[in-house]
Amino acid sequence: MSTAKHHHTLDWAAIRADFPILNQKVHGKPLVYLDNAATSQKPLAVMDALRHYYERDNSNVHRGIHELSNRATAGFEAARERTARFLNARAAEEIVFTRGTTESINLVAHSWAGTHLKAGDKILLTEMEHHSNIVPWQLIAERVGAKLLYVPVTGDEGLLDLSRFDKLLKDGVKLFAVTHISNTLGTVNPVADLCRRARERGIVTLVDAAQSAGHCPVDVQTIGCDFLAMSGHKICGPTGIGVLYGRRDRLEEMAPYQGGGEMISHVGFFKTEWNVIPHKFEAGTPDISGAIGLHAAMDYLDKIGRAAIFEHDCELAAYAYERLASLGGIRLFGPKTNHAGLVSFLLDDVHAHDVVTFADRLGVALRGGHHCNQPLMHKLGVESTARASFYFYNTRAEVDRLIEVIGEIRKFFSPKT
Numbered sequence: 001m002s003t004a005k006h007h008h009t010l011d012w013a014a015i016r017a018d019f020p021i022l023n024q025k026v027h028g029k030p031l032v033y034l035d036n037a038a039t040s041q042k043p044l045a046v047m048d049a050l051r052h053y054y055e056r057d058n059s060n061v062h063r064g065i066h067e068l069s070n071r072a073t074a075g076f077e078a079a080r081e082r083t084a085r086f087l088n089a090r091a092a093e094e095i096v097f098t099r100g101t102t103e104s105i106n107l108v109a110h111s112w113a114g115t116h117l118k119a120g121d122k123i124l125l126t127e128m129e130h131h132s133n134i135v136p137w138q139l140i141a142e143r144v145g146a147k148l149l150y151v152p153v154t155g156d157e158g159l160l161d162l163s164r165f166d167k168l169l170k171d172g173v174k175l176f177a178v179t180h181i182s183n184t185l186g187t188v189n190p191v192a193d194l195c196r197r198a199r200e201r202g203i204v205t206l207v208d209a210a211q212s213a214g215h216c217p218v219d220v221q222t223i224g225c226d227f228l229a230m231s232g233h234k235i236c237g238p239t240g241i242g243v244l245y246g247r248r249d250r251l252e253e254m255a256p257y258q259g260g261g262e263m264i265s266h267v268g269f270f271k272t273e274w275n276v277i278p279h280k281f282e283a284g285t286p287d288i289s290g291a292i293g294l295h296a297a298m299d300y301l302d303k304i305g306r307a308a309i310f311e312h313d314c315e316l317a318a319y320a321y322e323r324l325a326s327l328g329g330i331r332l333f334g335p336k337t338n339h340a341g342l343v344s345f346l347l348d349d350v351h352a353h354d355v356v357t358f359a360d361r362l363g364v365a366l367r368g369g370h371h372c373n374q375p376l377m378h379k380l381g382v383e384s385t386a387r388a389s390f391y392f393y394n395t396r397a398e399v400d401r402l403i404e405v406i407g408e409i410r411k412f413f414s415p416k417t
């Protein structure tokens, strides 16, 4: 669990120095990296762990009986233990390593929903889900004849309309999947309460923690979900490694996801017996260095403290929201208060892609587009938004620079205003 440090007592400038990539110019201007919801930057501690592994321990896991293989196996399994502590899972067996949030959700859709749902069953999602928490369910619904239902989003302020939530849950729903933090709106959903209400009706729950796991304390026992998915690359870890937390009894009742090496206990020509959880779900050589890098990232984040990180990110986003709102002629998305560390916006007279392209020329990295939330965009009546997403190494001065850059964009595109 994260240590309770107050964010005002931390030396954020020293922390920022752990990220050498931030100290550069792009297009001749100092880089202001505000695309952290897409992927975070990596601290030296993570790069050191990867280098150390490849310089001293690189080998395959669970196979050799030689020293390097034993070290690689110990490192890989230590990363699993660390992840269990990071999420407060009851045991390391509840942690399956995947490629990321997307693969984790596909695993549950295929292996749990694929065998436990039947024609006429319902899957409840919300209108603010990322494509990764929609498309896998569409694929499985089509295969088994299940139906999808959605909890509505209220509008630009981006809250879940929970007035009909209990009614929606009643109607033959077998699985409820919800994002913890929206990657477009910055909404923080009350996942513990929602999962409790679903569980009371015997509904299986999945939480998409892609935008929350590295930003705030995430405790699977407090949330009370059956499954939780997250990505390593969004929490200072390497790309290519992700996590599926599954409650032991759920993982036990699931069929394997892929067949191959590692996931078996015995193979015959015509019949195979599966390995125990979590190995049953990890076919082939896993991303060993990725897990070791993830371990270092989790140590790094918890040394700062995720509660302090959340306070810092939310404060920056609130400041950005307030300053953007004061400009006028701008449409802001997401809740006015209790906003997570990102802000989506649209200038009245400049397309989001132009905002992002222009900002890039001035050194500011934003993201523009549908952010893999096309159904939500459709609901809000827009095609895209510009988005600034913050992490603990960002500063108020960078928010000020963003505002300055927006001013320059305005001047360029509508010089008379």
Ligand code: C6P
Pocket: 037, 038, 039, 099, 100, 101, 102, 103, 130, 132, 133, 179, 181, 182, 183, 208, 210, 211, 231, 367, 371, 372
């Ligand atoms: N969002 C963004 O917003 P992967 O690609 O598997 O690591 O993560 C997918 C994913 C799932 N759920 C949520 C809520 C997400 O935000 C994301 C990734 C990125 O910029 C890329 S679209």
